[in-house]
Amino acid sequence: MELNQLTAHELLVRLKSGSVASEAVQEALYARIEKVDSKINAYVRRADFRKNDAVNKKQGLLFSLPVTVKDNICTEGLNTECCSKILAGFCPPYEATVISKLKKAGAEIFPLKANMDEFAFGSSTENSCFGPTHNPWNLGCVPGGSSGGSAAAVAADEAIWALGSDTGGSIRQPASFCGVVGLKPTYGRVSRFGLIAFASSLDQIGPITKDVEDAAILTQAISGYDPNDSTSVDQDVPDYLKSLTKDIKGLRVGIPKEYFVEGMDSEVKSVIEQAVNKLKTLGASVKEVSLPHTEYAVPVYYIIATAEASSNLARFDGVQYGYRAKSDNLIEMYKRTRAEGFGDEAKRRIILGTFALSHGYYDAYYLRALKVRTLIKQDFDRVFAEFDCIAAPTSPTPAFKLGERASEPLKMYLSDIYTISVNLAGIPAISIPCGFTKDKLPVGLQIMAGSFNEEMLFRVAHTFEQNTEWHKIKSSL
Amino acid sequence: MIYQTVIGLEVHLQLSTKTKAFCGCIIDFGRAPNTCVCPICLGFPGTLPVYNKEALNSAIKVALAFNCQIQEHTKFDRKNYFYPDLPKNYQISQYDLPLSRNGYLYIYRDNKPKRIGITRIHLEEDAGKLIHEDGQSLVDFNRAGIPLIEIVSEPDLFSPQEAFDYLTNLKSIIEYLDVSDCDMEKGSLRCDANISLRKAGSLELGVKTELKNMNSFKGVKDALSFEVGRQAELLDRGGDMVQETRLWDAEKGVTVSMRTKEGAKDYRYFPDPDLTRFHINQDMIERLRLKLPELPQEKLQRFMKEYSLSEYDAKILVSSKEDARFSEECIRIYPGKDKKLMVNWLIGPLLSEANSRKVKISELNITNDELISLIGFVERGEISGLSAKGVLSQMIDSGKSARELIIESNLLQVSDTEELSKIIESVILENTKSVDDFRSGKTNALMFLVGQVMKKSSGKANPKIVGQLLSRRLTDA
Numbered sequence: 001m002e003l004n005q006l007t008a009h010e011l012l013v014r015l016k017s018g019s020v021a022s023e024a025v026q027e028a029l030y031a032r033i034e035k036v037d038s039k040i041n042a043y044v045r046r047a048d049f050r051k052n053d054a055v056n057k058k059q060g061l062l063f064s065l066p067v068t069v070k071d072n073i074c075t076e077g078l079n080t081e082c083c084s085k086i087l088a089g090f091c092p093p094y095e096a097t098v099i100s101k102l103k104k105a106g107a108e109i110f111p112l113k114a115n116m117d118e119f120a121f122g123s124s125t126e127n128s129c130f131g132p133t134h135n136p137w138n139l140g141c142v143p144g145g146s147s148g149g150s151a152a153a154v155a156a157d158e159a160i161w162a163l164g165s166d167t168g169g170s171i172r173q174p175a176s177f178c179g180v181v182g183l184k185p186t187y188g189r190v191s192r193f194g195l196i197a198f199a200s201s202l203d204q205i206g207p208i209t210k211d212v213e214d215a216a217i218l219t220q221a222i223s224g225y226d227p228n229d230s231t232s233v234d235q236d237v238p239d240y241l242k243s244l245t246k247d248i249k250g251l252r253v254g255i256p257k258e259y260f261v262e263g264m265d266s267e268v269k270s271v272i273e274q275a276v277n278k279l280k281t282l283g284a285s286v287k288e289v290s291l292p293h294t295e296y297a298v299p300v301y302y303i304i305a306t307a308e309a310s311s312n313l314a315r316f317d318g319v320q321y322g323y324r325a326k327s328d329n330l331i332e333m334y335k336r337t338r339a340e341g342f343g344d345e346a347k348r349r350i351i352l353g354t355f356a357l358s359h360g361y362y363d364a365y366y367l368r369a370l371k372v373r374t375l376i377k378q379d380f381d382r383v384f385a386e387f388d389c390i391a392a393p394t395s396p397t398p399a400f401k402l403g404e405r406a407s408e409p410l411k412m413y414l415s416d417i418y419t420i421s422v423n424l425a426g427i428p429a430i431s432i433p434c435g436f437t438k439d440k441l442p443v444g445l446q447i448m449a450g451s452f453n454e455e456m457l458f459r460v461a462h463t464f465e466q467n468t469e470w471h472k473i474k475s476s477l
Numbered sequence: 478m479i480y481q482t483v484i485g486l487e488v489h490l491q492l493s494t495k496t497k498a499f500c501g502c503i504i505d506f507g508r509a510p511n512t513c514v515c516p517i518c519l520g521f522p523g524t525l526p527v528y529n530k531e532a533l534n535s536a537i538k539v540a541l542a543f544n545c546q547i548q549e550h551t552k553f554d555r556k557n558y559f560y561p562d563l564p565k566n567y568q569i570s571q572y573d574l575p576l577s578r579n580g581y582l583y584i585y586r587d588n589k590p591k592r593i594g595i596t597r598i599h600l601e602e603d604a605g606k607l608i609h610e611d612g613q614s615l616v617d618f619n620r621a622g623i624p625l626i627e628i629v630s631e632p633d634l635f636s637p638q639e640a641f642d643y644l645t646n647l648k649s650i651i652e653y654l655d656v657s658d659c660d661m662e663k664g665s666l667r668c669d670a671n672i673s674l675r676k677a678g679s680l681e682l683g684v685k686t687e688l689k690n691m692n693s694f695k696g697v698k699d700a701l702s703f704e705v706g707r708q709a710e711l712l713d714r715g716g717d718m719v720q721e722t723r724l725w726d727a728e729k730g731v732t733v734s735m736r737t738k739e740g741a742k743d744y745r746y747f748p749d750p751d752l753t754r755f756h757i758n759q760d761m762i763e764r765l766r767l768k769l770p771e772l773p774q775e776k777l778q779r780f781m782k783e784y785s786l787s788e789y790d791a792k793i794l795v796s797s798k799e800d801a802r803f804s805e806e807c808i809r810i811y812p813g814k815d816k817k818l819m820v821n822w823l824i825g826p827l828l829s830e831a832n833s834r835k836v837k838i839s840e841l842n843i844t845n846d847e848l849i850s851l852i853g854f855v856e857r858g859e860i861s862g863l864s865a866k867g868v869l870s871q872m873i874d875s876g877k878s879a880r881e882l883i884i885e886s887n888l889l890q891v892s893d894t895e896e897l898s899k900i901i902e903s904v905i906l907e908n909t910k911s912v913d914d915f916r917s918g919k920t921n922a923l924m925f926l927v928g929q930v931m932k933k934s935s936g937k938a939n940p941k942i943v944g945q946l947l948s949r950r951l952t953d954a
Contacts, residue, residue, distance in 0.1 A: 072523075074523040090522070092516070092522075093521075094521070096523060192525060196522040197751075201750035230526070230751065230753055231750070231751065231752075307747060308750055310557075311567050311745070311747070314565065314566035314567055315566055317561075317566060319561050319564075320521075358745060359743045359745070362745075362746075366747060
């Protein structure tokens with residue numbers, strides 16, 4: 001096996017013992033990227049790219065192990081452009097709190113950034129100004145999105161592990177499409193400082209990894225209160241490695257009936273049913289539950305998320321940084337910069353959000369959406385009063401064909417139908433590989449738990465993983 | 478037609494906190510453009526605001542001083558609009574849950590109090606500043622993010638003079654709290670006015686005009702006075718008032734239409750998801766209430782009672798916090814029994830020195846001790862009241878002590894009867910007519926003779942003693 005194919009925890013053992021040098025890990029990654037990334041396009045290639053200086057710090061917990069970072073997380077001295085023309089050339093003079101935490105833990109920030117949908121707007125990584133990312137399992141398919149670059153890089157062994165961001169499923173859905181592990185932590189668990197905001201009340205940074213243990217290690221490294229983020233929560237971070245037990249006997253697992261409805265791919269349905277049966281055989285008690293407001297999640301999400309986005313993206317105006325269209329008057333400069341700098345999906349969401357917040361519509365849309373959001377949250381509270389976790393599909397379908405939904409935004413928005421509620425409720429959820437369709441496309445099992453109960457996710461996911469082989473199967477790329 | 482004028486004022490006040498409202502930048506007005514800035518107040522992507530507790534405390538103090546109810550639950554909202562001095566293209570402000578509501582302050586006309594309602598006081602951030610020169614526009618972001626409070630009055634002001642009095646009292650209270658420079662010329666206090674006219678006796682409000690661009694309290698009064706005339710004339714002609722914003726042109730002394738209601742902006746307010754809702758508990762309010770200094774109205778009452786001052790005198794002394802402190806210290810250490818004598822010095826010679834120098838009493842270059850030393854010379858009859866005023870002026874200019882100046886200018890009064898008798902004899906010899914007049918019963922002649930003695934002594938003779946000596950000399954013989 002090549003070094004780049006190993007998991008982070010496998011590499012850490014070798015780095016610690018000195019049998020492997022961290023330069024060798026990086027070189028293996030570069031060689032792999034050289035070989036396959038022209039087909040996958042998981043990484044953004046920029047003119048200013050240069051490899052990190054040789055490092056072998058042997059310090060901290062993470063021993064100079066490189067972490068791949070999504071292009072919307074600020075890396076000091078490394079361009080951070082959200083894969084948008086409007087941020088062309090933007091190199092932040094500061095770094096995200098998660099980056100500082102990783103460096104402090106001894107990790108190396110991989111100098112190539114991961115491709116994504118522009119500003120995280122999308123479920124297929126087709127909305128990138130650097131071109132789409134392809135799914136390592138089938139190059140004609142999308143890797144999911146918006147963290148499609150991160151997920152594809154991990155799945156294709158072009159990354160040891162990666163950071164993504166999840167606003168409505170942007171970590172879990174691509175993890176599911178690419179057959180890797182993806183976790184969205186509880187809102188407030190991980191600092192958002194330095195994450196270029198899409199929808200501030202929903203965004204969370206999280207790990208995309210080859211297995212659950214790696215997800216626990218990476219989550220551990222980036223979690224915790226940050227005084228620079230008022231929405232981060234001052235609550236101790238437990239030792240997540242301790243929750244990697246292989247025992248779920250007696251755990252009460254709820255299966256939301258609203259998630260198994262028409263429109264769901266029949267193959268995905270049967271794969272998920274088998275996975276649920278596996279949980280049963282491992283000793284969990286499985287029962288159907290109801291999340292009655294599920295059907296409102298997509299509309300509520302697309303009001304709240306676009307409203308926040310319309311305001312968050314107002315700062316991209318050509319005045320201070322990024323792309324500026326030439327013009328001799330201010331209003332024209334604003335208009336042309338934004339017309340030329342934003343892609344179609346960004347424009348669509350800015351228009352939607354601006355409308356939702358407009359005078360006379362605010363009560364009917366935004367305010368009502370906030371109220372329904374509370375109802376959705378209460379649905380989960382009721383279930384978690386009686387259940388330890390919820391198991392569900394991550395996505396109603398496996399990876400779809402490139403271009404298939406690009407011209408149908410509504411169909412594209414429905415790919416997030418199973419992931420969005422979790423963001424609205426602020427709870428944590430993980431997607432783990434749980435099988436394949438006949439066409440050899442991965443299917444992800446989503447596990448959700450109550451706020452700040454990431455330990456439950458690791459426990460259930462790890463137990464499932466240790467009793468199955470799905471995560472070990474690699475694409476034939 | 479007789480109209481009643483109805484005015485409401487919106488005052489913006491920069492708080493003089495050490496750092497900005499949502500980042501750690503130092504506030505320093507002396508610095509070169511764009512040197513008191515950081516990625517947060519520049520609105521760089523990925524950065525997040527964290528509110529400044531000191532600013533919140535100052536805002537609560539102001540709200541308490543204006544008798545407002547502090548709201549238990551409050552939040553920050555985003556006010557969205559594009560302008561190059563606004564780095565994020567939204568301003569963090571407060572919309573539907575302001576920090577405080579329902580306050581008031583009193584203004585006084587002919588010693589009668591009138592209560593002016595305060596609708597709300599809330600906290601927000603300032604924008605940067607545009608500098609237009611050589612055909613280009615430059616932006617200075619030093620001011621961006623400085624905490625502002627907005628104080629909105631009820632439409633309770635019925636004349637430009639009342640508006641002026643309201644501002645004067647408001648400023649005096651803020652000065653006492655020591656939370657802002659309150660300098661309208663420097664822009665640390667800004668005032669917009671809403672004004673409408675209605676038929677005398679009518680309860681319905683007329684169509685209002687919003688006035689902007691006033692740079693002094695007098696400017697506010699002048700602009701309002703102009704508007705009263707303009708609107709009255711328009712209404713008399715049967716013209717249609719339109720709701721509009723007008724700019725005051727101080728040079729021409731007129732208001733000019735800027736935009737009408739149709740052009741009003743939709744700010745698309747919504748709760749800022751980067752700043753969590755917060756709770757102001759009663760303990761915190763009480764702690765701040767205890768820290769409130771004695772406010773002008775309380776001090777006025779106390780001065781009147783404690784030092785038996787007239788309302789007129791007391792008002793002059795408490796009009797500025799520093800003057801009140803200086804005056805009270807003078808009154809306290811003044812050794813004489815009749816404190817009124819000390820007060821007369823403060824509101825007489827000292828105030829006129831201050832007025833002619835356009836400074837406050839407390840800013841004159843004179844200490845309490847030196848002032849009292851000077852008064853001592855007068856009370857002991859060693860110098861005349863007239864020369865004391867001259868000495869006071871010189872003390873302020875030169876910084877020398879009263880004693881030094883009195884000796885230097887040879888001003889000590891002659892009270893030595895032997896020396897004075899000599900002068901009196903020569904005056905009697907030179908003014909036989911007046912002597913005869915006096916003896917024949919024209920008592921006025923005595924004053925003339927005293928004057929002659931004073932003249933001969935170059936003003937140094939003690940007039941009281943001269944009078945006594947002269948009358949004794951003339952009646953005895």
